Amino acid sequence: MSTFVYMTRCDGCGHCVDICPSDIMHIDENIRRAVNIEPNFCWECYSCVKACPNHAIDVRGYADFAPMGHSVRVRREEEKGTISWKIKFRNGTTKDFVSPITTKPWGKFIPKLAEGEKPNDNEINSQMLYTEPNGLNIDGKLPSVPKDTFKKGVYY
Amino acid sequence: MISINPYAALAETISPLAIQGFILAMLGLIVIGTVVQMIHHKNVTYFFNNAKKAKLAAERELGIGEKTSVILKTVVHDIATTAELGAGKRRVAHVMGMYGTILFWVASVVLVFGYTGTGTTAPTIWTMIWHVGAIMTCVGGYWFWLFLRVDVLAEAHPWYRIIKADLFVLALLACATTGLAWSYFQSSGSAGLGYLFLVLFITSNIVLFGGVYWSKFAHMIYKPGAAIQKNLAEADGSRDNLPPLADVPKQFGLGIKREQPKHY
Numbered sequence: 566m567s568t569f570v571y572m573t574r575c576d577g578c579g580h581c582v583d584i585c586p587s588d589i590m591h592i593d594e595n596i597r598r599a600v601n602i603e604p605n606f607c608w609e610c611y612s613c614v615k616a617c618p619n620h621a622i623d624v625r626g627y628a629d630f631a632p633m634g635h636s637v638r639v640r641r642e643e644e645k646g647t648i649s650w651k652i653k654f655r656n657g658t659t660k661d662f663v664s665p666i667t668t669k670p671w672g673k674f675i676p677k678l679a680e681g682e683k684p685n686d687n688e689i690n691s692q693m694l695y696t697e698p699n700g701l702n703i704d705g706k707l708p709s710v711p712k713d714t715f716k717k718g719v720y721y
Numbered sequence: 722m723i724s725i726n727p728y729a730a731l732a733e734t735i736s737p738l739a740i741q742g743f744i745l746a747m748l749g750l751i752v753i754g755t756v757v758q759m760i761h762h763k764n765v766t767y768f769f770n771n772a773k774k775a776k777l778a779a780e781r782e783l784g785i786g787e788k789t790s791v792i793l794k795t796v797v798h799d800i801a802t803t804a805e806l807g808a809g810k811r812r813v814a815h816v817m818g819m820y821g822t823i824l825f826w827v828a829s830v831v832l833v834f835g836y837t838g839t840g841t842t843a844p845t846i847w848t849m850i851w852h853v854g855a856i857m858t859c860v861g862g863y864w865f866w867l868f869l870r871v872d873v874l875a876e877a878h879p880w881y882r883i884i885k886a887d888l889f890v891l892a893l894l895a896c897a898t899t900g901l902a903w904s905y906f907q908s909s910g911s912a913g914l915g916y917l918f919l920v921l922f923i924t925s926n927i928v929l930f931g932g933v934y935w936s937k938f939a940h941m942i943y944k945p946g947a948a949i950q951k952n953l954a955e956a957d958g959s960r961d962n963l964p965p966l967a968d969v970p971k972q973f974g975l976g977i978k979r980e981q982p983k984h985y
Contacts, residue, residue, distance in 0.1 A: 571961075573767070573768075573943060573944075573947035573950075574947065574951070577804060577813070577871045578807075578871065578875075578982060579748070579871040579874060579875025579876065579982035579983075580752050580807075580875075581851060581877055582871070582875045582876060582985075583982035583983070583984050583985070584982075590876070591982065592871050592872055592876055592886075593886070594884040594885055594886055595884075595885045596882045596886055596888055596937065597870075597871065597872070597884075597886035597937065611899035618979070619808065620807060620845075620961070620963055628933070636962040638962045638963045638964065638967075639963075639964070640963050640964045640966070640968055642966065642976075642981050643976055643977045643978070644976040644977075645967055645973070645976050646973050646976040646977060647967035647973055649807045649966075650964055651963060651964035651965075655961055661964050661965065662964075663964075663968070665973040668850075680963065686779045709918070714859075720864060
């Protein structure tokens with residue numbers, strides 16, 4: 566199930582709009598609160614759930630760690646650098662977890678794209694994406710796996 | 722202008738009873754709009770259901786003293802200073818607009834019911850409160866409308882794009898702006914412009930208070946309720962199923978600073 570918003574908690578700050586990788590979190594035109602405009606396209610990536618400063622967004626947890634009927638909620642405290650999770654199973658059992666947002670210095674591994682070389686017109690109009698093909702690390706051809714290395718009993 | 726009671730000058734041509742009746746009619750519209758909205762949107766039902774769920778999930782029962790303390794803290798911190806909006810321009814603009822509106826409305830009631838009769842003169846403090854309240858509403862409201870609104874800041878829509886969610890803020894701004902303009906032109910002797918802005922002031926009031934059912938007006942009622950419920954849930958351990966605040970181990974490293982949501 567895709568993300569949904571608790572209207573009484575949302576204050577329409579726009580953090581979810583800003584962070585959604587699918588650009589499907591938007592501001593409702595009737596009540597100026599966040600809304601998922603395209604639930605079918607939601608990856609359930611939890612970006613908006615973590616980014617919401619008011620914990621107003623919820624989503625069903627992935628079935629591989631929490632079966633149906635559960636609650637999975639997250640609290641992101643960026644000033645402490647922590648993400649806390651609480652899973653409440655349908656039989657009432659609860660599990661709490663705390664993880665760091667990052668263990669590396671913040672900003673160190675963000676690519677400085679603005680400092681890179683500006684692409685020329687040919688590169689902009691090319692089908693290749695930025696840094697391709699070198700960035701793919703495939704030496705000019707797609708990687709292949711020899712058939713004789715396949716596990717026995719598996720046929721393609 | 723700032724020391725003149727605009728309603729007293731109006732009472733020379735319109736009966737004070739009619740002006741008082743208009744204010745009572747606006748109060749009636751608020752009550753009707755809010756009740757109809759509560760029935761249709763089922764706001765109260767939602768709050769009661771949420772309270773029941775929180776009670777079932779509570780880790781400990783709060784005493785009356787603790788509950789009172791939580792409610793008082795919420796009123797002082799979350800409601801009076803709109804702490805939910807965090808530190809920043811949005812909170813300053815909201816607080817300015819909120820207190821401006823309260824001052825504007827309270828002063829309107831005092832000036833209309835206390836100082837529109839013959840032989841009564843309004844103290845300068847009340848006329849000043851009325852004007853300062855309207856100015857504060859305009860400053861906070863236009864700041865929000867032009868620059869801080871989420872549609873403009875996070876969604877990159879132009880400031881002049883008007884949607885249904887703007888009904889409340891635009892009607893409120895129209896009230897404060899036309900009220901000030903009416904007061905100015907009436908006190909400066911421009912009768913024509915004075916009447917024009919009076920008509921606009923009355924119209925914007927009718928839109929503001931008559932549009933409660935469709936507008937964000939009710940957020941003034943349910944937002945404080947939601948803040949109290951949230952803080953009670955934090956105190957009794959139910960926390961709407963959220964995890965407790967993290968007890969940070971040192972190896973978790975530095976925290977980060979949240980950026981403004983404007984990377985569209």
